[in-house]
Structure formats: C-alpha cells, structure tokens
Amino acid sequence: MPLSYVNGRDLYFADTGGDERPAVLLGHGFFMDHTMFTAQAEALSARGYRVVTWDARGHGDTPAGDAPFTYWDTAHDLIGLMDHLGIRHAVVGGLSQGGFTALRTALLAPHRVTGLLLLDTEAHPLSDEDRRDYTALFGGLAEHGPVDELLVPLSQQIIGDHPQAAHWRQRWKTRPLPLGSPARCLLERDDITARAGEVACPTLLMRGSKDVSIPRERMEFLNTAIPQASPLHEVDGAAHAPPVTHPEESTSLLVSFLDALDRR
Numbered sequence: 265m266p267l268s269y270v271n272g273r274d275l276y277f278a279d280t281g282g283d284e285r286p287a288v289l290l291g292h293g294f295f296m297d298h299t300m301f302t303a304q305a306e307a308l309s310a311r312g313y314r315v316v317t318w319d320a321r322g323h324g325d326t327p328a329g330d331a332p333f334t335y336w337d338t339a340h341d342l343i344g345l346m347d348h349l350g351i352r353h354a355v356v357g358g359l360s361q362g363g364f365t366a367l368r369t370a371l372l373a374p375h376r377v378t379g380l381l382l383l384d385t386e387a388h389p390l391s392d393e394d395r396r397d398y399t400a401l402f403g404g405l406a407e408h409g410p411v412d413e414l415l416v417p418l419s420q421q422i423i424g425d426h427p428q429a430a431h432w433r434q435r436w437k438t439r440p441l442p443l444g445s446p447a448r449c450l451l452e453r454d455d456i457t458a459r460a461g462e463v464a465c466p467t468l469l470m471r472g473s474k475d476v477s478i479p480r481e482r483m484e485f486l487n488t489a490i491p492q493a494s495p496l497h498e499v500d501g502a503a504h505a506p507p508v509t510h511p512e513e514s515t516s517l518l519v520s521f522l523d524a525l526d527r528r
Contacts, residue, residue, distance in 0.1 A: 267325060271344025276325035277318035279349065280305055284312035285526055286378060287354040289342065291362025292317070293384070293505060294450055295422060295432075295442065297324030300359070303511035304518060313522065316354075318345060320361065322446030332445050335361070335453055339368035346376065355522060357381025357468070359505065360477065364453060370463050371456070379525050380467040380490075381518065384475050384504050386482040387489070389455045402447045410437045424474055424503030460489035467493040468521040470514065472502030494521065 267274040278298055290301045298317035305315040320338055322328030342365060356377050358366045363385025370377040404414050415433045423429040467490050471483050487493045499506040499513045507514040
C-alpha cells in the first residue's frame with residue numbers, strides 16, 4: 265500500500281485485510297521497518313487475523329518530518345491509523361520502540377486496545393550508559409555514514425549471529441538513516457514505569473534469550489507491574505529481533521496468545 269495521510273502526516277503501512285478475527289497491529293524496532301513482521305503477518309492472516317504492520321516516523325517509507333516528536337506522538341499515529349482503517353478495537357504490539365509505542369497506545373486509548381504484544385521492550389527510559397553509547401553511535405553515523413565499522417557491531421546487537429545480519433547491513437547502506445528527530449525520540453523517551461499498572465488488557469511478554477538491548481530485569485518488571493501480563497517467554501538463541509531470526513518460535517507464541525484471547 266502506498267503512503268497514506270494519517271493523523272496529519274504521511275505514513276506507510278501494509279494491511280492483510282480480512283475481518284474474521286481481531287485486528288493485530290505490529291510496530292517494528294529502531295533500525296527496522298514493517299517487513300520485520302512478514303512471517304508473522306502471513307501466518308496470522310492465514311488463521312483469519314487482520315494484520316497491519318507500519319513504518320514509524322523516519323523508518324522504512326515513512327518520512328521523519330522536521331519537527332521533534334515522542335513515542336506519545338507515535339502512539340497517536342497508531343490510533344490515527346486505526347481510525348483511518350476503520351478499526352475500532354485491536355491487539356496492539358511491537359518490538360523495542362514498537363513496544364514503547366504500543367504501551368503508550370494502551371495508556372492513551374485503553375478502550376480500544378484488547379491485548380498487548382510486548383517483544384524485547386520496556387517501560388523504562390534509557391540508562392545513562394546506554395544514552396552515552398547511543399549518542400556516540402548516532403554521532404558516528406552522522407559523521408561517517410553507514411560504514412561497516414559501525415554497522416557490523418550494531419547488526420550483531422540487533423540481529424545477532426545470523427545470516428539476516430548481512431541483509432540488514434545492506435539495507436541500511438541504501439536508505440536514509442533514522443537520525444535527527446527519530447534518534448532524539450529514542451534518546452529522550454520518558455519513564456512510564458509508574459503507569460505500567462494502568463495497563464488493563466492481557467499482555468504477552470517475549471524476548472530473545474541473547475538480547476543485550478533490553479535487560480531481562482526490565483521485562484520482568486513488566487511481568488510484575490502489568491496486572492494481566494503473561495510469564496516472560498524467551499526465544500532461545502535469539503538476539504533483539506526474534507521475529508526476524510526465529511520466525512517459527514516467535515509466531516507460535518503469538519498464535520497461542522492470540523487464539524486464547526480470541527476464545528475469551
């Protein structure tokens with residue numbers, strides 16, 4: 265689907281269509297795009313779910329724009345996308361920054377979010393150490409561009425030791441990097457840990473067992489803070505992007521959660 269005008273801005277999304285079962289909206293992580301959920305969209309749509317995946321500001325085919333923004337703003341983007349598509353209620357989820365957005369969407373519009381899918385994500389802000397490291401990374405990318413010296417370790421962090429890492433690096437050598445306002449959004453995100461207990465819907469928690477981007481204890485916090493959170497499921501051997509590197513295991517967890525939710 266081409267760019268559509270949603271919530272006052274251009275936004276790219278893909279929609280499998282269908283209305284047999286609840287809609288599922290999935291948001292990607294930083295330095296990814298909506299295609300990271302291709303395997304899940306295919307599998308879930310085959311089971312009758314309508315799956316909408318979308319490119320966040322400054323990623324994929326969605327422009328960043330010039331103005332600064334926050335993950336509360338991207339949550340409004342997601343609510344606007346639901347309005348645009350005529351989706352009144354949906355299961356909302358995402359990985360990393362997609363999860364930051366999904367959490368805020370559930371807080372902004374709890375009456376519209378029937379379930380949450382939180383993958384390798386957190387309610388915490390960046391630690392001081394991570395903020396320094398990411399600031400240095402973004403500065404290096406701005407100065408030198410997508411050189412292997414920077415992309416190789418970043419691909420190891422996100423994708424891990426997997427053939428998809430080379431594909432990921434090649435993609436970012438041919439498209440604009442999400443610097444500027446998307447990077448500031450990531451670096452300056454607010455702390456919503458005090459509000460996690462307000463999330464009222466059933467919530468799936470999933471992480472890669474080798475994820476170094478989101479500490480395990482921060483997802484364990486979500487397990488204790490969100491009243492209807494699942495146990496923390498780990499995808500063995502996966503780094504920060506299990507749906508990409510371990511699609512079958514990730515999809516199986518999503519299907520089990522969604523089918524159980526649909527039976528309620």
